[in-house]
Amino acid sequence: MTRFRRLPQGGRIDRAKPVSARFDGKALGGFAGDTLASALLANDQVLIGRSFKYHRPRGLVAAGIEEPNGLFTLGEGATTEPNVAATMVDLVDGLVARTQNAWPSAGFDLMAVNSILSPLFQSGFYYKTFMGPTKGSWMFYEPFIREAAGLGKATGLPDPDRYDMRYAFCDVLVVGSGPAGLAAALTAGRSGARVVLADQDSDFGGSLLSGNDAGHEAWRIACIGELKSLPNAETCARTTVQGLYDGNLAVLVENRSHLRPDARKGEARMLLTQLRAKTIVMATGAIERPLVFSNNDRPGVMLASALRSYTNRFAVAPDKRAVIVTNNDTAYQAALDLATAGVAVTVADHRASVSADILSRAGAKGIAIFPGSGIFDVEGAKGVTRVKLGGAHAVTIECDAVGMAGGWSPVVHLSSHGGIKPKFDEAAAGFVPGGFPASHYGAGAMMGTYGLSAAIAEGSNAGASAASYAGFGKTRPVYAPEHVTDRSYAILPTWAPAYSAKGKAFVDFQSDVTIKDVKIAHQEGYRSVEHLKRYTTLGMGTDQGKTSNINALALMAEYRGITIPEAGTTTFRPPYAPLTMGAIAGRTVGAHFRPVRLSPLHDWHVKNGATFIDAGLWKRAWFYSWAGATPETAYVKEMELVRRGVGLADVSTLGKIDIQGPDAAEFLNRVYVNGFAKLPVGKVRYGVMLNDDGIVLDDGTTARISDNQFYMTTTTAQAGEVMSWLEYLLQCHWTDLNVQVASLTDEWAGMAVSGPKAREALQLAFPAEDLSNDALPYMGCKDFPFEGVTVRLLRMSFSGELAYEVHVAADYAISLWAHILKAAAPTGIKPYGLEALASLRIEKGHVAGLELDHRNTLDDLGLGKMAGKEKDYVGRALRFREDCQSPERWSLVGLELMEPDKKLRGGSILFAATDEIKGHGRGYITSVTWSTELNTFIALGLYKGGLGHEGEEIIAAFPLKNEQARLKIVSPHFIDKEGARLHA
Amino acid sequence: MMIPCPHCGDRDVSEFRYGGDASKQRPAHGTGDLKAWHDYVFLFENPKGPHTEYWQHVLGCRRWFKLARNTATNEIGGVVS
Numbered sequence A: 001m002t003r004f005r006r007l008p009q010g011g012r013i014d015r016a017k018p019v020s021a022r023f024d025g026k027a028l029g030g031f032a033g034d035t036l037a038s039a040l041l042a043n044d045q046v047l048i049g050r051s052f053k054y055h056r057p058r059g060l061v062a063a064g065i066e067e068p069n070g071l072f073t074l075g076e077g078a079t080t081e082p083n084v085a086a087t088m089v090d091l092v093d094g095l096v097a098r099t100q101n102a103w104p105s106a107g108f109d110l111m112a113v114n115s116i117l118s119p120l121f122q123s124g125f126y127y128k129t130f131m132g133p134t135k136g137s138w139m140f141y142e143p144f145i146r147e148a149a150g151l152g153k154a155t156g157l158p159d160p161d162r163y164d165m166r167y168a169f170c171d172v173l174v175v176g177s178g179p180a181g182l183a184a185a186l187t188a189g190r191s192g193a194r195v196v197l198a199d200q201d202s203d204f205g206g207s208l209l210s211g212n213d214a215g216h217e218a219w220r221i222a223c224i225g226e227l228k229s230l231p232n233a234e235t236c237a238r239t240t241v242q243g244l245y246d247g248n249l250a251v252l253v254e255n256r257s258h259l260r261p262d263a264r265k266g267e268a269r270m271l272l273t274q275l276r277a278k279t280i281v282m283a284t285g286a287i288e289r290p291l292v293f294s295n296n297d298r299p300g301v302m303l304a305s306a307l308r309s310y311t312n313r314f315a316v317a318p319d320k321r322a323v324i325v326t327n328n329d330t331a332y333q334a335a336l337d338l339a340t341a342g343v344a345v346t347v348a349d350h351r352a353s354v355s356a357d358i359l360s361r362a363g364a365k366g367i368a369i370f371p372g373s374g375i376f377d378v379e380g381a382k383g384v385t386r387v388k389l390g391g392a393h394a395v396t397i398e399c400d401a402v403g404m405a406g407g408w409s410p411v412v413h414l415s416s417h418g419g420i421k422p423k424f425d426e427a428a429a430g431f432v433p434g435g436f437p438a439s440h441y442g443a444g445a446m447m448g449t450y451g452l453s454a455a456i457a458e459g460s461n462a463g464a465s466a467a468s469y470a471g472f473g474k475t476r477p478v479y480a481p482e483h484v485t486d487r488s489y490a491i492l493p494t495w496a497p498a499y500s501a502k503g504k505a506f507v508d509f510q511s512d513v514t515i516k517d518v519k520i521a522h523q524e525g526y527r528s529v530e531h532l533k534r535y536t537t538l539g540m541g542t543d544q545g546k547t548s549n550i551n552a553l554a555l556m557a558e559y560r561g562i563t564i565p566e567a568g569t570t571t572f573r574p575p576y577a578p579l580t581m582g583a584i585a586g587r588t589v590g591a592h593f594r595p596v597r598l599s600p601l602h603d604w605h606v607k608n609g610a611t612f613i614d615a616g617l618w619k620r621a622w623f624y625s626w627a628g629a630t631p632e633t634a635y636v637k638e639m640e641l642v643r644r645g646v647g648l649a650d651v652s653t654l655g656k657i658d659i660q661g662p663d664a665a666e667f668l669n670r671v672y673v674n675g676f677a678k679l680p681v682g683k684v685r686y687g688v689m690l691n692d693d694g695i696v697l698d699d700g701t702t703a704r705i706s707d708n709q710f711y712m713t714t715t716t717a718q719a720g721e722v723m724s725w726l727e728y729l730l731q732c733h734w735t736d737l738n739v740q741v742a743s744l745t746d747e748w749a750g751m752a753v754s755g756p757k758a759r760e761a762l763q764l765a766f767p768a769e770d771l772s773n774d775a776l777p778y779m780g781c782k783d784f785p786f787e788g789v790t791v792r793l794l795r796m797s798f799s800g801e802l803a804y805e806v807h808v809a810a811d812y813a814i815s816l817w818a819h820i821l822k823a824a825a826p827t828g829i830k831p832y833g834l835e836a837l838a839s840l841r842i843e844k845g846h847v848a849g850l851e852l853d854h855r856n857t858l859d860d861l862g863l864g865k866m867a868g869k870e871k872d873y874v875g876r877a878l879r880f881r882e883d884c885q886s887p888e889r890w891s892l893v894g895l896e897l898m899e900p901d902k903k904l905r906g907g908s909i910l911f912a913a914t915d916e917i918k919g920h921g922r923g924y925i926t927s928v929t930w931s932t933e934l935n936t937f938i939a940l941g942l943y944k945g946g947l948g949h950e951g952e953e954i955i956a957a958f959p960l961k962n963e964q965a966r967l968k969i970v971s972p973h974f975i976d977k978e979g980a981r982l983h984a
Numbered sequence B: 001m002m003i004p005c006p007h008c009g010d011r012d013v014s015e016f017r018y019g020g021d022a023s024k025q026r027p028a029h030g031t032g033d034l035k036a037w038h039d040y041v042f043l044f045e046n047p048k049g050p051h052t053e054y055w056q057h058v059l060g061c062r063r064w065f066k067l068a069r070n071t072a073t074n075e076i077g078g079v080v081s
């Protein structure tokens, strides 16, 4: 039998432009202007899927964004997108869609057995069965249940589509282009204000697009025409305002899928706009509510307004007869329009009497009205065949479709994103905005102002007010078309079915929640709306209960014997509608996921066999091919190079800060724990900084270039933090100090020249300079010109060897680096990477980022003796608080592996030899390396009581690999404890 | 949220870093016993409502400043001198 058919004329479709899509592997024809949903109905595809839990046959319920059932998977392969509402998809050539949650097909579903087992799926079924007494069983059952009860599946493949993001600004943002929104946008636009009008639909006009009144259509066309002619107005179709945030930031997402079902064309599939609006007018309309009765989910039962939309806009109507059930007058708009399109219409009206005006208009169209009646039951397993009425007129009617008109729910979501709760309006029988901040306005149905002329007047007023708030003066109002009569929108609130057979009566179609589920939740004591939601899953679907929330709330209030406002409403949060993750990510994916920082020497490393490793945002040279093909072999050779000859390493990632001013020395003396006031010009000093709380912030070095100029280096990891901290102290607290700081991290490059032959190498590179131990002793520094460029040479070491750092402006980094390698070639100098750099400092017992974990004190790191006794420094007072003085704190130790056949891993948990290997232990390994000097694995770690346990044998456990190894606690200075090499 | 940098004007919050409660007086350098520092570093009113706090335009001009912000509504009261 045929239930729906394409009307021979009418609608907003372009019959000259046929479109061919594919649905479940078969061709699906339609016209430009169709949605996937209207094309399905036009092809009499009434049964379109199975329900979420019970696998009941389902059809379309709505024609708009609120559609709960018509969710499909679009695209193929990597472009697959699940759970897309067919009502929001433009039918275009090449579109591929398929049903989900039905196997093997929507028409013949093996899973329909769930329907027979339905007691299993009632409220709280999951909680009671799997979370309760049989703990652990959820883990076992979950995959099976998810397989059977599910929405569409994501592909798991990388998304080949492109998404884009932009920032924009405007004076007035109008959300929604129905009568109120059009009036608001045009009135604001006429003032000269920059207006953005956004609508989720593919065309502007909102409810007017579903009407058939020529006068209204002329008004719509005129408004849009004038608006588009304004240079200060931007109109955005297919653009959903997903959220409003602080400071009038609106997030708009434009769906441009209709441009390119073929992913290779290159346009962005979605465009996310972060729009700063001075003012916002919300004209988001209202969504019709279903009615609750037995078998109200049969395919072909839909919202009355949806029947009207399909008929008027898409020229798709029920084949012969429709039954409309209502508790208000608005259903008659649908009834009259369907009758005009040639559909026989019967109306069952819950109300005992219907106005004479309606009776006469309906009578003229041959519409039969049964007052005091409602639906008792709906028949037809795979589509409506027959409706039984109950109440005053218990008749049976053969029909193709049923329209439900339960009143309207204002779309208040955006108004509550800022935290203002909606309030219940008795006259509108729904929740309306609970208020607006000064720069926000509401108009039309979203305010409960349903009548056309009233909505337009309210919209025009809101547009004028918004423009004025944004600083624009004169405007002309927009007037409603002539001869508009605003009719009543009052409902007879009948939340529970007054006369109903025993079939399932659904409250939430998408989450498969019936009136019985709500009742059970109430009986079991789940009284708060939020508990009701979580217990029954009501409103938790992708439609977020757009059609179901009010009915559920009203039923809950009825069971509890309280009013709807007393029962409350749920909180609305962004996004308003389901959103593809790609739209949020935009271009911030793959290589663009985060910024990449490159050393000025990067290109040299690339050309000379470096393998890179990520260190924060930096790409650092990890090891070089001359030393080996894998890090395990290469770093050992690079370490040997430094211990026996000389190596060159890129340390440009260190934070570098220029500090100048007459009070610079005093400033450094305050921020470092050790003294800097008397640091002579030409000297560099190692220093440690604390936070106010006495915990170590960073370590580094500072050189005195002149009386009033210092050059600080920080660790790579803390460079930004230290810079910001220095600025904070100078700008917020020590405003009396005359000091300026500037970051040179990106402006300067640094290279370490380390090893017993370091001086020899540098002397070859800079033959004009006296680099003897007397001229440039340990911790000495000097600036000198080399071929017209200032080179800063600092004699300091983190490897424990004789070592220098050479700093130079970044532009000269590669030429200077290459020069050193070439000039010093007779010494056998070669580059070494981060792995060797880190291992060398472990052997020397130098703490670094892995030890400085923002929990340790100076004493924990064995650095307490550095702190000045006679001076104040940041963190001094709190360094001595009781907790920081405990001898039981985790503090720095050296560790030596006692079992030569084993290896050590960073992160291993440390236990005393007699401990049970369980829990968090007494500490952990922070850094580990193979020691070329000691021929064993060594490590640094933090251990409870620290070096108080020196010499003890302990255990390192690595539970992930089920490994244990015996270690000995030793001094963290594994080599050259006296520092003879440093001073060589 | 838009934050009014005293140097650059209104800029998006993502360009700033938060610097904590600015209503308390930091003990002057060289002064303050354990108690004074403890109270300064660890004790906060954490009010729901008007709050004066430090912000830095860290991805801009790097200016630090005091800002009045309502922690309940994110309403910005402006820069406090």
Ligand SMILES: [Zn+2]
Pocket: B005, B006, B007, B008, B009, B057, B060, B061, B062, B063
């Ligand atoms: Zn700024």
